[in-house]
Structure formats: structure tokens, C-alpha cells
Amino acid sequence: MIKYLYYTLLFCFSLIACSQKGSPYKVEGRNIALEDGQIVYLTNIFGFKDSTIVQDNKFKFEIPSPKRFDVYSIIFKIGDRDEFDFLIFPKPEKDKYWTSFSLEKYATVIDGGKEKLLSGNNLIVNIDNPKENLLLFRYDGASSFSDAKVEKSVKAIKSLIDDNTNSNHLMSMLYYSRFGIEVRDLKSLYDAFDPEVQLTYLGSQINNFIEYKLSEHLIPVKVSDLSGVQVTDVETKTDLNMVVFEASYCGPCIKEIPLLKKLHEQFKDEKRFSISSVSIDEDSTVWRQFINRFPIEWPRYKINEGQLLLLEAKYSLTSIPFVVFTNREGQAVKIFKGYDKDSYDKYVEVITSRLNLPNYVTVIKEQLN
Known part of the structure; x- marks a missing residue:
């Protein structure tokens, strides 16, 4: 009997955990002083996410x-x-x-009223039980602890x-x-976070970042060529x-292309040197359009899904263009x-000094002086 009860409880807890993990987050508005039929829009820093219609002073997003867990806003047309x-x-x-x-756990309930802010059209509303939002307001919407x-x-x-x-908000910070x-x-x-928060997308990203940073081995960056073939030697193919x-x-990046073409022309016959361009674009169609618009003569690749975090951990890549010179072992x-x-x-100086080649740029400058 005890054994049966144990497995029954275990099964129930498993169902609860699975249902929460796959549950959508809801944003609900109640007692909103907007007319029925009014369209409201859900936005975040990446733009419009969704729209819905007010009915009976209510609206709902999923x-x-x-x-x-970037911050969201709800806007309406005047x-x-x-x-x-x-x-x-x-x-x-x-x-x-x-x-x-900020999104509260599973449901963000916005309770409105007819009060207006000053003489504007903005409506003052409240969030029920605002645990995540108290943290957001406490730090003036800062996205990181450094800010x-x-x-x-x-x-x-x-x-x-x-x-x-x-707190998903603190994990985001x-x-x-x-x-x-x-x-x-x-x-x-x-x-220090609960396992549930550690398993979120950003939690998993941080965990992978930490593992990459603590790894004692050089992990090669995986990219794909125009045919979709995976390549792992862009960092190790030559000296x-x-x-x-x-x-x-x-x-x-576009502004630098003519400079890179000039560099490639100068060193294209040097067998101990290679140049590769790697796009961090997520959309393959956009990447191909970019390639057609700005053709080059050296290999071009697109980073594989999930590899950007490895780049960040490996090279502290935070902005582009970003140029890394590596040796045959893949060391920067x-x-x-x-x-x-x-x-x-500067690129010529690195290439000539590492490969013991004459630096004609320096020679010409010395002659001019």
C-alpha cells in the first residue's frame, strides 16, 4: 500500500512539473478603462509580439x-x-x-482603473502580487547587475x-x-537558483557559458558552409x-569588407595563412541575401545554432566586427x-610578424619618412 502511494504521488508530481514546464505565460488585463473592440499590443525590446482585443474590460495574451524574460509593455492606439x-x-x-x-510566474495579472496620469491618455494600472516587478522597479529596469x-x-x-x-528576472540580470x-x-x-529557474532558456545558457569557460580543452566553433556542410577547422586549418x-x-562589418578584400589580395598565395568570414545571423535567407549583395573570394560560413555562446565564452565576443587570429592548435x-x-x-603587422614575412607597409612608411 505504501509502495503504491509512493508511486502515485511520484506520478502526480511528475505531471505537475511537466505541465508547469510546458505552460505558456499569460498576461491578463482586468477592469481596463478601454472600450470594447479596442486593440492592445504586447511589445518588448524586439518589437511587437502580439495583439488582442478588449472585451468586457478585459484582454489576454499568451x-x-x-x-x-525581457521587459514588456502594453500599448494602445489613440x-x-x-x-x-x-x-x-x-x-x-x-x-x-x-x-x-516583467513577466510574473505563469500569469501576470494587470488590474486597471479609470484614473488617468496627469492630463495624458495613459492609464494607471497595477500588477497583482508583483514579485518579479518589485525587483524590476527596485533597480529601475536595469538589465544587469552592473547597471x-x-x-x-x-x-x-x-x-x-x-x-x-x-526569480526569472534575476536570472536574466x-x-x-x-x-x-x-x-x-x-x-x-x-x-543559488531553484532548479526550475536553472532549466529555463537563460539558465541553460549561463550553465553552458560556465562549462565552456571552465573547460580545459579548446572546443572548436562549429559553422556551416553555403551547402549546409558542417565545418570545424576554421580556427585550425593553417599556421x-x-x-x-x-x-x-x-x-x-560592411564598411570593413573593402579592407579585407585588399588584405586577401595581398596574402592569397600564402599557404600558411587563411581567412574565413563567419556570420552570426540566425536567418539563413537573410545571410544568403547578404552574401549575394557583398560577394568575396574567401570562404564564408554561418555559425551553427547554439554556438554563439561558445564564441562569447571562448573569446569574450560582445560586438562585431570581431576578428580573431588563431594558430594551428586553435589558440587565439x-x-x-x-x-x-x-x-x-594592424592586420598586416600580425600576419607578417607571425609568419616571418616582410612587412611592405612598414617598409614603404619608413621610406616615406
Whole structure:
């Protein structure tokens, strides 16, 4: 009997855990002072996410398994004008307001009223039981601990997490702080969260980031060519490998292409040197359009899904264009971040010095002087 009861309870808990893990997050509005038929829009930093219609002073959104817990806003159109206003959330401090909110666990319930902020059209609303949003308001919407008005010590952050171990918002802040925290401290902070939060998308990303950082082996970056064939030797194919990380939306990356063409022309017959361009674009169609628009003569690849985090951990890649020179073992020997009008001379210096080649740029400059 006891054994039967044990397995019954275990089965029930498993169902609960699975149902929560796959449950969509809901955003519900009640007593909203908007007319029936009014369209309201759910947005975040990436743009419009969804829209719905107010019925009986209510509206509802569902967000299936959100990957990131970025702040959201709800906006509505003012009459027939191409203007929008926000639902306004009062902060704990008097006379202070906020236009964005964080997702509460599984359901964010917004309770409105007919009160308007000053003489504008914005509606003042409240969030029921705002655990995540109290953290959002407390740190003025800071996306990372480095931006927040909080003591920057690991001990202080650990104490904050210990008081809110099930907070997706704090896990999100930890994710965006990962470059500024020593990896072993990052692991101790990650370990302080509840398992459910650790298994979220950002929690898994941080865990992978930590594993990459703590790895004693050089893990090769996996990319794919235009045919979809996976390639793992862009960092190890020759004695000196120049890997250029780019993206279709990166203006400075486009600006650097003529410079790279000049460099390729100068060293294309050097067998000990290779150059590869690797796009971090997620959309393959956009990447192919970019390739057609800006053709080059050296190999071009697209980073495989899930590999961007490895790049971040391996090279502290935070912006593009990003150029890494590696040796045949895949070890980084020189890194350049961002666009620099003098990059050509700097790249030539690395190539000639590492391969014991004459630096004609330096020679010409010396002759001119």
C-alpha cells in the first residue's frame, strides 16, 4: 500500500512539473478603462509580439515558453491617430511611474482603473502580487547587475538571489552580467537558483557559458558552409587563421569588407595563412541575401545554432566586427574588436610578424619618412 502511494504521488508530481514546464505565460488585463473592440499590443525590446482585443474590460495574451524574460509593455492606439500610449505602472515610490513590466510566474495579472496620469491618455494600472516587478522597479529596469543600483560585490548579489531563488528576472540580470563576473563566482550565483529557474532558456545558457569557460580543452566553433556542410577547422586549418565574425545587420562589418578584400589580395598565395568570414545571423535567407549583395573570394560560413555562446565564452565576443587570429592548435594569438580605419595596417603587422614575412607597409612608411 505504501509502495503504491509512493508511486502515485511520484506520478502526480511528475505531471505537475511537466505541465508547469510546458505552460505558456499569460498576461491578463482586468477592469481596463478601454472600450470594447479596442486593440492592445504586447511589445518588448524586439518589437511587437502580439495583439488582442478588449472585451468586457478585459484582454489576454499568451506567451508560449518564453526564452528570455525581457521587459514588456502594453500599448494602445489613440483614436484614429497614428499615435500610441502606454499602460502605466506605479512604482513603489510615490509619484513615480513605469511603462514596462516583467513577466510574473505563469500569469501576470494587470488590474486597471479609470484614473488617468496627469492630463495624458495613459492609464494607471497595477500588477497583482508583483514579485518579479518589485525587483524590476527596485533597480529601475536595469538589465544587469552592473547597471543596477546594487552593491556590486558577489556577496551582495548572492544575498539578493538567496531571497528570490525562483526569480526569472534575476536570472536574466545574471545572464546579462556574465562577462563582468569571474566564472567561479558566476557558478556559485547560478547554483543559488531553484532548479526550475536553472532549466529555463537563460539558465541553460549561463550553465553552458560556465562549462565552456571552465573547460580545459579548446572546443572548436562549429559553422556551416553555403551547402549546409558542417565545418570545424576554421580556427585550425593553417599556421595562422584569420576568422572574421560579421552579420548582415552590422554596418561596420560592411564598411570593413573593402579592407579585407585588399588584405586577401595581398596574402592569397600564402599557404600558411587563411581567412574565413563567419556570420552570426540566425536567418539563413537573410545571410544568403547578404552574401549575394557583398560577394568575396574567401570562404564564408554561418555559425551553427547554439554556438554563439561558445564564441562569447571562448573569446569574450560582445560586438562585431570581431576578428580573431588563431594558430594551428586553435589558440587565439590576437583579437581585434570593432571597426578601425587603421585595421589594415594592424592586420598586416600580425600576419607578417607571425609568419616571418616582410612587412611592405612598414617598409614603404619608413621610406616615406
